[in-house]
Amino acid sequence: MRRTISLGVALGDSFGVHPGAWRMPHADPGAYTDVGVQVRAAQAAERGGVDFAFLPDRVFLRDDLSAGPPIFSMEPLMVLTAVARETERIGLVPSASTSFTEPYALARQLRALDVISQGRAGWNAVPSYEPEAFANHGRPMPPREGKYERLHETVQIVQALWGSWEREAGDPDPVSGTFADMSRIRPIDLHGRHVGSRGPLQIPPSRQGQPVVFMPAAGGPSIQAAGMYAGAVIGMPNTIEDGRAQRDMVRRSAIAAGRAPEEILFFAFIGFGLGATHESALERRRTLEDRTDPRPRLAQLSAMLGVRIEPTAADRPLPAEQLERAAAHPRAARARQALALAHEGFSPRDILAHGVLDPNPGLVGTPGAAAHMMQEWFEAGAVDGFVLVIDDLHDGVDVFAGQVSPILRERGLLRADDGPTTLRGRLGLPEQLGLDPRIRGAES
Structure with a gap:
């Protein structure tokens, strides 16, 4: 069976990444806090066969608001919970830092999103590195190794908490009077140098088991962590050669962690400015x-x-x-x-x-040219999929969904709409519940 391209769309703000988008005549300048914009964009992406909506985050304000709206102003988990209620198939991947929130709170919030969405949640697990972010949380900047020590501990404890309520606990049975088998809902009692938790979690597994972990491709410690935990990695290659090198590095990292290389998908950001000609x-x-x-x-x-x-x-x-x-x-x-x-x-x-200042690969041109570029990268082994970065959210997602997706489908490169509805199913990843036993007790 021929592989198909996996697709995500970045919905970080309510206008689009081009700095002129918020000033367009069709834009409502006050809409930067209107989650309805993300809901409508996600619905359009869902119609176009996009597998997940990705929300990056920034937990501080560094932007010059005299020139434009703040970047990533709204809290991703809350935005995607609103999106979950208005969509049916598209995955929901919020960013949540491992540097500040305690693992129990992260596990509970992400499990809730997964259950609310019927198994469509992911988690972009990233350590924070900006001094402003640590200042906002009243903490000093730790050394780099400290940030990644905490990331390893946090991800392992979060996944252990997700596995603390096993499927074998069963469904509530009013006839027998048994709500759940408590021998299958157990504490985890995991504690590291930075974080810990007793457990168990009080929310049962979702249809996909637990959220898909996403991570960035951001250097040595990040790649090592991705090889251990991630189902998907988002990189920033500028060329096909860069993409191949980054994808190969991620796959080697999976093998080093005892996993199969196909258990991690590699995504690249890509941006288009589309027109009929x-x-x-x-x-x-x-x-x-x-x-x-x-x-x-x-x-x-x-x-x-x-x-x-x-x-x-x-x-x-x-x-x-x-x-x-x-x-x-x-x-x-x-x-x-x-x-x-x-x-x-x-x-x-x-x-x-022509888009020469766009921060990601892409082009300004026709839907056919966009589809050709994606096909070229995919068939060259540079990516498993793309995360679309939209210049103007007013029409960018609709144009891609209505004009590029049909071309990809016609070429057999995009899955038909009648596929799986869980995020793991859409990405072709195995179900997981709890910490992967192949990395249990791994060095952090």
Whole structure:
């Protein structure tokens, strides 16, 4: 049976990741706290065969609110609980830091989301690293090894708590008068250097057993932890070669932990600006660019090309003397694309409209071009799936669901809508209840 692409969508805010999205005529500037926006986007993604909605988080305010709305303002678990009640199939993956919340509270909250959603929950388990986050929780910044020690302890205790109520405890039986078999609901009594819990949890397993653990691909300790616990890893490769290398590293980490490599799916963020034609896609992006302050955007483009671009020159192609001096910045992912567009005679404003400042791989173009790019990455073994990053949430998810998903389905690359409804089932991952016995007692 041919493998298919797994898909997620990032729903971190109510406008989209492009800085001009909140100023578009169709946008309600006050909607950054309206969870109905995420509900509608998740419903559209569900129609398009997307497997899960992913909510990143930031537990501090560093944003300049004079220029735009805060990033990730609402609490992910609460938002996705609202989404759960208005959807049927799409998975729900909130980010929750292992650095602050006690394992019992995490286990209970995530199990509740899993039960409410009929087995559609995941957990993006990440340690916090920002000084502002620790200051908000009244804690000093620990050393890096301390953060990962706590992550290992927290994940192991959370999973043990999920397994503390076994399926064999049974269903309530009013005839016999037995509500549950207490020999199958037992304390865990796990305690480490940083956290601990007695247990058991007071909520029974969901249809999928327990939430799917997601983790980022963020270096050595993160990859080691992912190999031990994760069912899915989200990386940030810029090229197919980067993706292959990161995916191979994750799979080797699984093998080192005693697991099969196919037990971990590797996802890459990807972003599109779509239109019926290439020109209409560019025009849509030009409109978004027109809603931003051009000065910082042009400063970024100047740094990518190594020449100074003044706002007064934004609508004219770069002059010959600048083109001769221009060079692609070696550490800017899309600098070569920007330089090529400059040599083709595009103005700085039009170069920006091609998405060269987008933080993730992707393109501004047609649904067919987007589907081709995804197919190329997938068939090259660079990814098992993608997490879609939406430039303008007003229409971005709907366009992908209505125009890209049908192309992927036609090519046999996207599962039909009649598949499993649990997140584990949709991702093709085995059921799990409790801590994986292959890593029990592992070094943290």
